[in-house]
Each structure stands twice: as C-alpha cells, then as structure tokens.
Amino acid sequence: MFTIVGKYLVLMGNVFTKPVRGSIFFKRVLDEIEQIGVDSLWIVAIVSVFMGAVLTLQVAINFEAPFIPKYLIGLSARDTMILEFSSTIICLILAGKVGSNIASEIGTMRITEQIDALEIMGVNSASYLILPKMIAALVTFPVLNVVSIILGIFGGYAVAVFTDTVMVYDYLYGLNYAFVPFYVTYSLIKICVFSVIITSVSSFCGYYTSGGALEVGKSSTKAVVYSIILILLFNLILTQVLLT
Amino acid sequence: MIEVKNISKSFNKNKVLKDVNVDFEPGKVSMVIGKSGSGKTVLLKSIIGLHKPEEGEIFFDGREFINANIKFKRQIREEIGMVFQGGALFTSLTVEDNVRFALDLFSNKTKAEKKKRVDFCLERVDMQGSNELFPAEISGGMQKRVSIARAIVLNPKYLFCDEPNSGLDPQTAIIIDKLIREITLEYNITTIVNTHDMNSVMEIADNIYFINDGQKWWNGGRDDIFHSDNIELNDFVFASELYKKIKDVSK
Numbered sequence: 001m002f003t004i005v006g007k008y009l010v011l012m013g014n015v016f017t018k019p020v021r022g023s024i025f026f027k028r029v030l031d032e033i034e035q036i037g038v039d040s041l042w043i044v045a046i047v048s049v050f051m052g053a054v055l056t057l058q059v060a061i062n063f064e065a066p067f068i069p070k071y072l073i074g075l076s077a078r079d080t081m082i083l084e085f086s087s088t089i090i091c092l093i094l095a096g097k098v099g100s101n102i103a104s105e106i107g108t109m110r111i112t113e114q115i116d117a118l119e120i121m122g123v124n125s126a127s128y129l130i131l132p133k134m135i136a137a138l139v140t141f142p143v144l145n146v147v148s149i150i151l152g153i154f155g156g157y158a159v160a161v162f163t164d165t166v167m168v169y170d171y172l173y174g175l176n177y178a179f180v181p182f183y184v185t186y187s188l189i190k191i192c193v194f195s196v197i198i199t200s201v202s203s204f205c206g207y208y209t210s211g212g213a214l215e216v217g218k219s220s221t222k223a224v225v226y227s228i229i230l231i232l233l234f235n236l237i238l239t240q241v242l243l244t
Numbered sequence: 245m246i247e248v249k250n251i252s253k254s255f256n257k258n259k260v261l262k263d264v265n266v267d268f269e270p271g272k273v274s275m276v277i278g279k280s281g282s283g284k285t286v287l288l289k290s291i292i293g294l295h296k297p298e299e300g301e302i303f304f305d306g307r308e309f310i311n312a313n314i315k316f317k318r319q320i321r322e323e324i325g326m327v328f329q330g331g332a333l334f335t336s337l338t339v340e341d342n343v344r345f346a347l348d349l350f351s352n353k354t355k356a357e358k359k360k361r362v363d364f365c366l367e368r369v370d371m372q373g374s375n376e377l378f379p380a381e382i383s384g385g386m387q388k389r390v391s392i393a394r395a396i397v398l399n400p401k402y403l404f405c406d407e408p409n410s411g412l413d414p415q416t417a418i419i420i421d422k423l424i425r426e427i428t429l430e431y432n433i434t435t436i437v438n439t440h441d442m443n444s445v446m447e448i449a450d451n452i453y454f455i456n457d458g459q460k461w462w463n464g465g466r467d468d469i470f471h472s473d474n475i476e477l478n479d480f481v482f483a484s485e486l487y488k489k490i491k492d493v494s495k
Contacts, residue, residue, distance in 0.1 A: 112330055112335075113328045114333075116326075116332065117328060117332040121321065121346050
C-alpha cells in the first residue's frame with residue numbers, strides 16, 4: 001500500500017514539471033479537452049435529462065400526502081442534481097468512460113514501447129502524457145457539471161409539462177425556493193477534486209502497466225475501481241468539511 | 245564512443261548482467277548477439293537508461309550517464325536515436341507527425357525547414373509519399389523504416405536498434421540492414437544493434453559482441469566468427485545446417 005502511494009506521488013512529481021514547448025503543450029491540452037470533455041458531453045446530457053425526469057417522477061409519487069407542499073418536488077430535484085447527482089454520480093460515470101479510456105491508452109503506449117520511445121527522445125513522458133489530461137479534465141468537468149445540473153432540472157421540467165404528476169408552476173416555484181448559491185460552489189469544488197482523482201489514478205494505473213493486452217484490460221478495470229472508491233471517499237470527506 | 249564499464253543488473257535476485265565491459269566505436273555497426281534471455285536487451289536498455297544497473301558506469305563520449313541527473317540524461321537522450329523491436333511509432337500520429345515529433349520539441353527550425361527535414365528523412369528510408377498515412381495503415385517493414393527516419397531526424401550521435409529485423413521477410417530485412425549501415429557510415433554514428441539474426445550479422449556487422457548468461461562471452465569481427473573455437477558461440481552461430489555448411493566451406 002505504501003509502495004503504491006509512494007509510486008503515485010513520485011509519478012505526480014514528474015507530472016508537474018515545466019513542459020518542453022508551450023505551443024505543443026497547449027495543442028495537447030486542446031486535443032484532450034476534445035477527447036475528455038467534449039466527447040463526454042452526450043453521455044452526461046442523456047444521463048442527466050433522464051435522471052432529472054425520473055427523480056422528479058419518483059419524488060412526486062412519494063409526496064402524495066396532502067400536507068407536503070408540491071413545490072418541494074422542484075426543490076428536491078434541484079438540490080439533488082446540484083449536491084450529489086451532477087458532481088458525484090456524473091463523476092462515477094466519467095470514471096468508467098474517461099478513466100478506462102486513459103488507462104487503456106497509456107497502458108497500450110507502455111506495452112508497445114511508445115512511452116520508452118518518448119523517454120529515449122528526452123521527453124518527460126509522465127508530464128507530456130498526463131498533465132494535459134489533468135488540465136483538460138479540470139477545465140471541462142466543471143462545465144459538464146453545470147450542463148448536467150441544467151439538463152437534469154430540464155428533465156424534471158419536461159415531466160411537469162408532459163405529465164400530470166406535478167404542476168409546472170409548483171415545479172418552477174420549487175426551483176426558486178430557498179436556493180443556496182454555495183451549493184453550486186460545493187458541487188464545483190467536488191467535481192474539480194474528482195477530475196484530478198479520475199485522471200491521475202487512471203494515468204497511474206496505465207503508466208505502470210506491464211505485460212500484454214490482458215494487463216492493459218486489468219489496468220483499465222483497476223483504474224475504474226480505484227477511481228470510484230476514491231471518489232466516494234473524498235465525497236464523504238468534502239461533504240463533512242464543506243457542508244457541516 | 246560509448247564505454248560500458250563493469251555493468252551488473254539484477255531482477256528479483258536473478259542476475260541478468262554480470263560485470264559487462266564493452267566499448268562501442270563511432271562510425272561502426274556494433275552488433276550484440278545472443279540467445280533469447282541472454283541479457284542483450286537488458287544491456288541495451290541499461291545503456292540508454294531505461295534500466296538502472298546496480299553496478300558499473302556508462303560513458304557517452306566521456307560523459308557519465310548512469311548517475312547523471314535527469315536533466316543531463318535528457319540532454320544526452322536528445323542525441324540518441326532508437327529503433328524499437330515493434331517500431332514503437334505513435335499510433336495516433338501520421339507518419340509525418342511521427343518523424344517531425346522530435347523536431348517540434350527540440351529544434352528551432354521553421355515550419356518549412358521541418359517539413360524539408362522530414363521529407364528528406366522519409367526519402368532516405370524510401371518512404372516518400374507516405375506522410376499522411378497512419379502507422380496502422382502501413383506494413384511492419386514500412387513501420388521499421390519510418391522508425392529509422394524518426395530516429396535519425398535530429399542527426400543522432402548514437403543509434404540503438406533492438407531486433408530491427410524481427411518479423412520481416414528476408415528481402416525487407418536486408419533493406420533495413422543496409423539502411424542502418426549506410427546511415428552509420430554517412431553520419432559517423434555509434435550504432436548498436438541487438439539481434440539474433442545471423443544474416444544481419446554477416447551482412448553489416450563491424451564488431452560483434454556475443455552475450456551469454458549475462459556476460460560478454462566473445463567479441464570480434466565477421467571473419468573471426470568462422471575461426472573461433474568458443475563452444476557457446478559456435479553452438480549459437482552455427483545452429484542451422486546452412487551456417488554449418490558455410491563454416492565447412494570457409495575452412
């Protein structure tokens with residue numbers, strides 16, 4: 001365990017060094033923004049709309065009692081999306097999509113000697129490969145978070161419009177009721193931390209792959225599992241620190 | 245010139261290299277031969293710093309490498325070209341981008357100058373016109389040639405080739421061999437080739453180093469091989485009927 005943490009810290013030490021060429025580095029970051037962020041937009045959008053809709057339906061069904069105000073349906077949909085779904089659950093999904101992609105990409109580069117080729121050329125392979133991914137995730141994940149919140153709330157709104165489980169007026173009133181702006185900040189802080197966890201842990205798993213195709217698959221699985229466990233752990237820690 | 249002095253390297257108490265001493269001269273093709281698992285790849289990777297030996301020293305033109313700091317190592321590595329066994333081309337980049345990669349990172353050439361240099365290197369390995377293809381779209385032999393073009397793009401002082409002919413047909417293998425030899429002579433490069441392809445050895449080797457059981461067992465020239473009475477060397481080199489007959493004829 002200590003060896004793994006030590007190796008991880010040494011790798012991160014190598015990652016955070018000055019890039020060889022600013023222009024190349026900038027281009028790498030843009031490529032990664034497309035691959036990590038833009039390419040994840042569709043899955044985030046689909047999941048958020050449907051989850052927002054289902055969440056609203058389920059809350060509406062459970063708020064049948066006449067003494068519970070109906071606008072709480074909108075409020076609960078909003079707060080659930082902001083506090084937990086659009087940061088934590090979306091990151092668990094992204095750990096599967098982005099994390100496995102990063103681990104298998106870097107792992108394949110390792111076993112096909114592409115990382116050795118970088119090192120032989122005098123390139124700091126850790127920094128060249130991993131830092132752009134981390135920066136791209138730090139830039140795009142908060143955007144995905146905001147998109148997810150908006151689309152999730154829209155999914156709930158669609159339920160209000162197309163079904164009779166909740167009135168549109170009640171839903172909209174609930175959305176505006178007792179809004180705490182800090183919840184958005186809390187959500188953004190969480191997703192920034194999670195983005196670092198997903199990219200760094202997945203890169204670590206890929207970077208130290210040895211063997212063949214089977215080991216690349218194992219690294220990919222490890223990357224997802226470790227990322228998810230760490231996301232859940234840090235979710236607990238950050239919630240305790242920031243909200244209580 | 246590369247001087248390897250008393251190098252030893254172990255993996256989990258298994259001593260793979262045992263006190264190896266070798267000097268590789270510039271302008272010559274030095275070939276390291278030996279059975280699979282004899283330690284020749286570990287020797288190559290130790291020289292270029294992908295493995296850290298427990299003992300010994302390595303000098304690149306008098307500059308100590310093993311204990312140098314990472315910044316100095318990277319400076320020396322900029323003078324190294326390497327052709328990997330599988331080519332190790334960057335699969336997400338085109339042939340042109342692969343060859344231009346080191347130029348983008350380490351040279352101050354203009355875009356036009358870089359293009360000219362890339363085209364020159366690709367022409368040198370007879371791969372002109374393949375600039376926009378991806379590694380997956382070309383054959384293994386072509387990948388090796390692009391790999392050589394990438395290795396020579398910065399005019400390296402040292403060229404390392406790890407089994408450059410593995411998986412290639414005899415004709416393509418000879419083309420690759422001749423290319424390595426021509427480049428070595430043309431630019432006075434210190435070239436080290438790891439191989440167990442005896443055809444390559446007979447074709448282009450200036451100096452031959454036979455590694456057996458992690459030790460330098462024998463070294464000499466192409467002609468010396470036929471007159472050596474080293475049992476392990478003879479077992480390795482003359483394993484095939486063809487080479488046994490060649491030896492008989494040479495006697």
